[in-house]
Amino acid sequence: MSETVCVGAIAGSFGVRGEVRLKSFCAEPEAIATYGPLSSEDGKASWAVTLARPVKGGFAARLTGVTTKEAADTLRGVRLYAPRDRLPALPDDEFYHADLIDLAVFDTGGVEIGRVRAVLNHGAGDLLEIQVPGQKAPVLLPFTREVVPTVDLGAGRLVADPPEGLME
Known part of the structure; x- marks a missing residue:
């Protein structure tokens, strides 16, 4: 598990005074402002976030040090990361998407069938x-208790019981 978790992304500038359009990936979207300062993926830049108001597709927000539209424009597409220890603990059977990515996927017979590449x-x-090794196109597997009865983050694996015909 990584020490940081992606909690949002900057969709571009908003207005002419340096605000950004911020997309939150948090279960409670407003919570993104409480996990800061948030950093870029490489950790070279960080910003405190102040939400100004909700807008279509997210929030208008201010980031420390970003005061012009041009500066906000340069941040378009930047993903924002929070330290894992600032995020709330999750109840049993809930997972951060970042923790599921790259887990080995085994069938109920113990045979490895692939790796998780993304959570959609x-x-x-x-x-x-x-x-799936040997297949060009990825397989989309419903992430339900019925189809994925076991997730073992410590072992870096999950057990899946895919619907018949899905893995062919």
Whole structure:
């Protein structure tokens, strides 16, 4: 598990006074401002975040040191990371997406079938994108208790019981 977790991203500038359009990846979107300062993926830059107001697709926000539209424009696409120890503890059977990525996926017979490459959510629940060796296209596996009965972060693996025909 990494020491930081991606909690949001900058979608671009908002207005002409240095505000940014901030997308929050937090379960409670406003909580992103409480985990700061937030850093870039490489850790070379960090910012305290102040949410100004909700806007379509996220928040208008101010970042320390960003005072012009041009400065805000240069941050478009930057993902924001928070130290793991500042994030809330999760109840059993809930996981940070970052912890699931790169886990080995085994079937119920103990045979490794692939690795988790991404966790997706298009509104109907989480899907695990599994890269299966020898297949070009990844497999999308519903992340439900029925299909993924076991997640063992300590061992770096999960057990899946994919629906019949999905892995062919």
